[in-house]
Amino acid sequence: MTTRPPREERDPDRLTWWDTTWRVGAALLLGLFVWTLTAVMTFPSPQEELPDTFRTFWLVLVDPVIGLVATGLMILRRRWPVPIAVVTTLLTGVSVFAAGAQSIVLVSLATRRRWREIVPVTALSVLVSLVNTRVVYPEREPLPLWVEAVLTALIIIVNVAIGYAIGSRRALVASWVDRARSAEAEQSARVAQAQTAERSRIAREMHDVLAHRISLVTMHSGLLTYRPDLPEGERREAIAAIDTNARAALTDLREVLGVLRDEDGSGSLRPQHTLRDLPELLDDARAAGTRVTLDDGGVDLSAVPESTGRTAYRVVQEGLTNARKHAPGAAVTVTLSGRPGDVLRVEVVNPRAVGSQPAVPGSGLGLLGLAERVELAGGEMSHGWDTRDQHRLVVSLPWAT
Incomplete structure (x- = not known):
């Protein structure tokens, strides 16, 4: 039909x-x-x-x-x-x-x-x-031949003029149609691009959040596996931490999948963490057994702009996650410095792992996604091992006044 x-x-x-x-x-x-x-x-x-x-x-x-x-x-x-x-x-x-x-x-x-x-x-x-x-x-x-020729030519020219005007009108309408179709195609492309960008953003959020939660679960489960002599109290704390972080990971995963399945785009992620939530992040890391030291350098965490604070929070979170994955048991130092109108510098430092503790498998995309996030924020990022055998993750972000 x-x-x-x-x-x-x-x-x-x-x-x-x-x-x-x-x-x-x-x-x-x-x-x-x-x-x-x-x-x-x-x-x-x-x-x-x-x-x-x-x-x-x-x-x-x-x-x-x-x-x-x-x-x-x-x-x-x-x-x-x-x-x-x-x-x-x-x-x-x-x-x-x-x-x-x-x-x-x-x-x-x-x-x-x-x-x-x-x-x-x-x-x-x-x-x-x-x-x-x-x-x-x-x-x-x-009539005289020239008079008849002129009159005949005038009649024919009128027909030509009418046809030329109709052709010009058709060309104008065709240009309007082409312009409307081009605008519609560009609009569709912009919508598709926006949807792709939003899904990429959600994927980055999912990686940041789930990688942090799963690393905590893996650390506690590894502790239970390799330390059968743990006291009953510490064993229960480890099991409780595994349960808490696993439930939190499932909740975050449901939220992200709900946004991805939302056809009309009305769904949104809950408010993202900023530097104001940094103490809570460090407390969770300490509860998981990571020795974390914070040197805020006199930076007022509540004074950092929200967009800059979100990126800085993700930098610290990724640094802690990588330290648990690749250097379990090592102490981590988080240093903040900077002032409004200049830059906010975030540095996460940890030495190599001590002993032969099991490493947590990683996707290899954490630092890559973080580099994209920092670039979009207009900042700079560097990471690697220094001469003192310490891994340094350093990020500089613009701090608007």
């Missing part, structure tokens, strides 16, 4: 059956009018002598037939515009009834706005019209 496309979505240059029907009707009416006018001027009054038999036979029987043929050819004018224009113009030399079809074809040709086609056909039309009025149906008292 096929459905008809909406009218505004159809090709504006494609003719419907009604467009073709009224054009054929107009050609027939115009041809009939010219034929009637010629018959009145050709046949004299009863008191005058009749024209020769051949011219009478031609006008009454042959001329309308040729006009109908020209009208049929007119339907093909869009497929072969120049050949049809030339043929119908030549037919008007022996048939005044064909003038209606030739006028429609000439107007159609002019809508193409190609002067290399319009000028020769226009000149041919003037010449053929003079042949018709001077040879086929000569008048008893003809």
Whole structure:
């Protein structure tokens, strides 16, 4: 089953059956009018002598037939515009009834706005019209040749001007349609880009949050595995920490998946952590057994802008997660420094792991995602091992006043 496309979505240059029907009707009416006018001027009054038999036979029987043929050819004018224009113009030399079809074809040709086609056909039309009025149906008292040529040229030029105006209007409408389609395509591309960017942001949030939670779960579970001699109290604390962080990870995962499945985009993530939540993050890390030292450098955590504070919080969180993964049991030092109007510097330092404790598997995307986040915030990031065998994660973020 096929459905008809909406009218505004159809090709504006494609003719419907009604467009073709009224054009054929107009050609027939115009041809009939010219034929009637010629018959009145050709046949004299009863008191005058009749024209020769051949011219009478031609006008009454042959001329309308040729006009109908020209009208049929007119339907093909869009497929072969120049050949049809030339043929119908030549037919008007022996048939005044064909003038209606030739006028429609000439107007159609002019809508193409190609002067290399319009000028020769226009000149041919003037010449053929003079042949018709001077040879086929000569008048008893003809006008001077130059006057008749000028009048004929003016009539044909009017047809050309009408067709040229119609072509200009069609080109303008086509440009509007193209512009609307381009704008719609660009809008769709922007929406898709925004959706992709939002999903990338959610994926980064999911990695930051879940990696932190899972690293805590892994640390406690590893502690239970490799320390069977733990006192009962510490064992229960480890189990409670595993349960708490596992439930929190599931809650965060449900929230993120809920946003991803939201079709209308009305869902959103809960407010993200900033530097104001840094003490809570460090307390969780200490509760998990990580030795963390904070040197805030006199920075007022509540004075840091929210966007900068979110990125700085993620830097510390990623640093703690990487320390638990790759250097379990090592002490971590977090240092903050900077002032408004300059930069906020965040540094997370940890030595190599002591002993042969099991390492937590990582995705390898944490620092890559963090680098993208820092770059989007307009900051700079560096990380690696220094000469004192310490891993340093250093980030500088712009601190607006």
